[in-house]
Amino acid sequence: MSDGEPDGLSALYISYMLYLLLSFQMRSTLSLLVMVLNEGRRQRRLMLECALSESAAMLHLVPSPLPRAPRKCWMRVRSKDWWERVVLKEFSDAEWRQNFRMTRRSFDKICGLMEPVLSPQDVTVRAPIPLQMRVAIVLYKLVSCSEYRAIANKFGVHKSTVKKFTYSFCKGMVSSVVNKLIKLPTEQEARAIARRFEHKFRIPQVMGCIDRTHVPVLPPSDAFKDFENGKGWPSYVLQAVVDDTHRFWNINCKMPGSTQEAEVLRQSALFHQAHLLPKDPKEISGTSVNLFLLGNPAHPLTDWLIKDYPPSPRIAPEQQSFNLRLSCVRTSAEVAFRRLKSRWRVLLKKSDFHYTFTPYVVATCCALHNFCESVEEEVDPAWTEDAAVLERDLPQPDVVWYDDPDCSEGQKVRSALCEHLKSSSPACEPV
Incomplete structure (x- = not known):
């Protein structure tokens, strides 16, 4: 064997080192590739979840992921004391006339005329407002011309309730009672x-x-x-x-x-x-x-x-x-x-x-x-x-x-x- 050529042991060692080096590089490349693929899958999955959550929130299928202020109360308690205690139990005929332009007896007759139109329907969330109170709310509106909010506070209801009863009463009166009177x-x-x-x-x-x-x-x-x-x-x-x-x-x-x-x-x-x-x-x-x-x-x-x-x-x-x-x-x-x-x-x-x-x-x-x-x-x-x-x-x-x-x-x-x-x-x- 000449001096310029490597012996068989050296050549084997060099080949093994080259093999190890190539194997390490391939594993590193494969690991990097797997990491890139996994990251892509993770980002796509995250985007899909966000899109589904947003769509569900818009359709009211699931709660929105956005933070919401906690509800302070489910239904506000409003006082009906003026109507239930003062008017119904203590008003004289003069006070009925002053507030509703008629005595209690005449008021009851109006309630009878409007019963087919304004009677409360069956509800499940809260107790319905009685017919007498509905008629009284409307008459008080026609007598005083006060704002909806002021009348609502007096009777212990929401202002939208006053408006709803007023519109229902007047339209019902025109459709079924006016032609009789x-x-x-x-x-x-x-x-x-x-x-x-x-x-x-x-x-x-x-x-x-x-x-x-x-x-x-x-x-x-x-x-x-x-x-x-x-x-x-x-x-x-x-x-x-x-x-x-x-x-x-x-x-x-x-x-x-x-x-x-x-x-x-x-x-x-x-x-x-x-x-x-x-x-x-x-x-x-x-x-x-x-x-x-x-x-x-x-x-x-x-x-x-x-x-x-x-x-x-x-x-x-x-x-x-x-x-x-x-x-x-x-x-x-x-x-x-x-x-x-x-x-x-x-x-x-x-x-x-x-x-x-x-x-x-x-x-x-x-x-x-x-x-x-x-x-x-x-x-x-x-x-x-x-x-x-x-x-x-x-x-x-x-x-x-x-x-x-x-x-x-x-x-x-x-x-x-x-x-x-x-x-x-x-x-x-x-x-």
């Missing part, structure tokens, strides 16, 4: 009304006075001008026909405050169904005169709606006397509106109702007014004084004369009535 008189009833009007004011064949009043509303921002009346505040026009006992037998409240009275009449069901009104004709000064309504100068003259003679320097004395007599009769409508608003002050303020719901509230108040009048619930003079103070902030618009030509049949009826009243005294009796 506000309805067209039969021919026999219309004759009785006319006889009482004639006995009081000497004008025959009057079966009702038609007039209007404006009720405040919270208008939509994009239609304020449509609701703005002649005095510059937003309103609905309530058109009503009143009998001699100051009850309404026809109402219409769907036109915004900018609408003229003649147009309000034309858009009403009363105008389109005038042919259905009781007739019972009577011979007066040689003219057949049907039962008719007494209107104001803003209305058109027809054979079923009589109004004043227009002002003129050449107006005859008997025509002036006739106009004076009509103005006396129309006080019946003015008294009815005054009593209506004295009872339900919600009609004197810009309430928090949506403007589309306000007509329901107005119709409900008119029906409740008729109910109170029918059971002889008196109006406290103090309520009228309070109403007068509130109404000064929102004065009623002036009457605008209707200038279109009068109906010839209406002129004949008016002339016959004027001739009939020539021999009567023009003095008016107090209403």
